[in-house]
Amino acid sequence: xxxxxxxxxxxxxxxxxxxxxxxxxxxxxxxxxxxxxxxxxxxxxxxxxxxxxxxxxxxxxxxxxxxxxxxxxxxxxxxxxxxxxxxxxxxx
Numbered sequence: 001x002x003x004x005x006x007x008x009x010x011x012x013x014x015x016x017x018x019x020x021x022x023x024x025x026x027x028x029x030x031x032x033x034x035x036x037x038x039x040x041x042x043x044x045x046x047x048x049x050x051x052x053x054x055x056x057x058x059x060x061x062x063x064x065x066x067x068x069x070x071x072x073x074x075x076x077x078x079x080x081x082x083x084x085x086x087x088x089x090x091x092x
Contacts, residue, residue, distance in 0.1 A: 051065055
């Protein structure tokens, strides 16, 4: 499963890169924009509300969400140090 997941990730990244290059050539005026902060905050709040409602009704969902939150807290600082910091160096 790990090999298949990794293979799919690499294939998806490769194909997305190729397709983005084609889009840039065929549609040079296309711009990638972020959602405004208030939209992202509203989406996050709505998602959090739905997750809490589901966790209140289902003990397994509550356990899974707690596990995911703990894992995210554990790895987020490393992501900031490793991947995010590395990618940000190219913006300098």
